[in-house]
Amino acid sequence: MPHADPIRDLGVRLTADGGELRVWSANATSIELCILEPQSDWVAERLPLTRGDGDVWSVTSPALRVGTHYALSVDGPKGATHAFDPERLLLDPYARGLARTPEGGWRATVPDTDFDWGGATRPGIPLDHTVIYEAHLKGLTRLNPEVPEQLRGTYAGLAHPATIAYLTELGVTAVELLPVHQFVSEQRLTKMGLVNYWGYNTLGFFAPHAAYATREAQQAGPDAVLREFKGMVKLLHEAGLEVILDVVYNHTAEEGRGGPTTSFRGIDNASYYRQDADGTYIDTTGCGNTLDFALPAAQRLVLDSLRYWATELQVDGFRFDLAATLGRGADAAFDPEHPLLRAIVEDLALQGVKMIAEPWDVGFGGWQVGNFPRGWSEWNDGYRDRMRNFWLRDIAQARAMGTASEGIGSLARRLAGSNHVFALERGPLASVNFVTAHDGFTAADLVTYDRKHNLGNGENNRDGTNDNKSFNHGVEGPSDDPELRRIRRKAVRNLLGTLLLSAGVPMLTAGDEFGRSQRGNNNAYCHDSELTWLSWDRSDWQEDLFEVVKTLIRLRRENPALRPVRYGRWGRRRRAPARWTGTTRTAPR
The missing domain is CATH 2.60.40.10 (Immunoglobulins)
Known part of the structure; x- marks a missing residue:
């Protein structure tokens, strides 16, 4: 623009x-x-x-x-x-x-925005060296006894030396935080006595979520909350860790037409929200409303918000929730050349900032994996499904029927970067690989449950996907059988080992590195409790798993062949990619 x-x-x-x-x-x-x-x-x-x-x-x-x-x-x-x-x-x-x-x-x-960055700058980690750690800001440190009690579950808790030491020992390079824009709980959840724990219900696109600040900062007001957030980014950067934010621009906390009117609806409902002539909202998000990104003012809102967080708050990247919605034009159809999708990766103020799409929404034609413009990386759900099928469902089928449904070929192309999904010029780094995420089973639950167990969500187990591609190995839920436990733990290692040794950008869900369980709940968005907080009281097998994951990340870091920047092609010799020294790129030797 x-x-x-x-x-x-x-x-x-x-x-x-x-x-x-x-x-x-x-x-x-x-x-x-x-x-x-x-x-x-x-x-x-x-x-x-x-x-x-x-x-x-x-x-x-x-x-x-x-x-x-x-x-x-x-x-x-x-x-x-x-x-x-x-x-x-x-x-x-x-x-x-x-x-x-x-x-x-x-x-x-109007907050006081003064802050002394003390010379701290973005680590600038190349995409091929990136290992993403997806975490909930509160849940990551809420139970950590090495973090002072008043800092647990806060921005300051994430920046505490104990947390930073843990992340750097594990070897991840970026912390991807579930939403930290100011959000509120939906009216439905509040009436049920539940909360929106994940945070996908944004009230304001320019303010940090106040409840994630320390009590002292909250009492001091928005200025102190903002300073605490900046202080977190500064300390993570000084430790060489990047900060990626999960951002939710596709809808707002105003919900459907019967929801609370706090901002956009009262300022210009007819312009900001997609709707029919009779005022019925056209909802491609499943959250009650959808911002209309055919509107230049809505496009400007997203770009200005991104610029603010990336420049004034020094954030390193963004993961866009339901990003297909951002690419819908006046006819509500997805357009890979949508001006907003182009502007996000071409804006001069956002150069060097990582942009990751969740490349789908719930509207017509909503699944758009592989169709985003160059410069974007995308969550690769096909990778997730194939890994789960290979290590879990194929085994279950072979036990039941004597043969698996798919061969090794479909696994191999996912290992090599999914070149059948992403254009040649985009390369394997367009693929953000994952086997779990905040949404769905944890890695430990994938090998423990065949069915979701979501009764605690208050919807009679109707919410959450039924297609988990999991395998309980013959017994539903936890077991005291030593052999069954051994098999399940081996399956977790297989899943995480494949993830961290595949071409593409790996994303590890917080807690999978030590076998965290949510007791079979695959949609724990409404639980702010020990069900979703990371436990730091771990058994020997969990410590062993942590060491395995740490070793896998180290092997990935030390071996460029595991993180190619281009797809391999027969008959052509290619120059080796530049090496990363931790500060700048150097020519290959």
């Missing part, structure tokens, strides 16, 4: 004359800036915004300064596709700080 685009500099920018607020809305007839008394909904001052080019409304006021709490009041036409209500106080979509009110609501704040 050219700099001359009028949809720019949205949100609050501090100036010599005070702060300038810019808000986009095509259908609003009036917008007011409401200056709020801290910790209340009382409006101390109302200031009208003026509509300018590109439907950008703006106002400058000395009242907009660091520490100010503010909201928007937006009015507009009535109709099936609109949801204007000037009595409702709304969040600025670009708010860098979000604070709770005593009534439990949320208000935008």
Whole structure:
């Protein structure tokens, strides 16, 4: 997008004359800036915004300064596709700080963004040397006795020397965090007494999730929460570890039309959300609403959010939840040349930042693995399924019927980087390989359960996939049989060994390196408990498994043949790839 685009500099920018607020809305007839008394909904001052080019409304006021709490009041036409209500106080979509009110609501704040990075810079780890560790920020350290109690489950806990020592000993190069944009739990879960633990329900795309900060930082407010997040990134970078964020731009926490109106719906529902003429939402996410990325303002929102986290907060990469939604045009069809998908990997401010797609959604034509533009890496679910089939379901079938369904050929092409899926010019590094993720069985549960056990989720075991491609090896659930335990543990080693020795970018799910179990729950998104937190009380066999995984990662790091950057081709000799010294690339010897 050219700099001359009028949809720019949205949100609050501090100036010599005070702060300038810019808000986009095509259908609003009036917008007011409401200056709020801290910790209340009382409006101390109302200031009208003026509509300018590109439907950008703006106002400058000395009242907009660091520490100010503010909201928007937006009015507009009535109709099936609109949801204007000037009595409702709304969040600025670009708010860098979000604070709770005593009534439990949320208000935008202008945070102090000063921070001393102390010379810390991004590690800049090449993609072929990358080993991703997918983790939940709270769950990773919540039970770790080597982390001080007040830091467990927080940004500071992830940055604690004990956590960093564990990650560096394991040998992973990047921590991919489940969503840390400010999120809230859905109304349905709250009524059931459950929570959205995973965080795929974003309230604000520019503010760190406050509950992941220490209690001290939370009490000090959004400024301190932001500093703690930056401090985490700084310390991880100093240890040579990258930070990748799982980001959820495909939908918002406003849910369906009966959901809470906190921001986009009240600012311009007809523009931001895909809907029919009668106001029915066109939902390709399964979460109640879908942002319309045929809209330039929605595209700008994503790019501005990415730039903010990558530049001002020094984040190293992003994994895009339901990324096929970001590539849907005006006709709602996926387009691999969609301007947003191109802009994300071509934006000059985002060069060198890792971009990983979850290349599907739940809409028509939603499975798009292998179809993203060059510059993207993608979660390779075909790799996951083939590895599970080879090491688990094929064995189960051979036991039952005397023969397995597939041969070694389909396994081999996955091991070699899935060149039947990704274009030659993209190469094997387009494939993010995984055998488990946050969503589904853990590695230990894959070899222990044939069926999901999700009754604790409150949906009568209807939620979560039924197609786990798992094998319990003859007994459902845990067993005291030593031989059965040995076979199951061997199967876990086979799965993780294949993962870490395959061409592509491996992603290890936190806890698989020591055989963590969720007791057969394959959709534990609503459990903030010891079911989902990593246990640090481990048996000898778990320590042995950790050593195996650590050795596999070391072998991968030491052997370039295990991490090719191009697909092999018969009859052509290729120059060896450059080596990575830990700081810069050097020519091969």
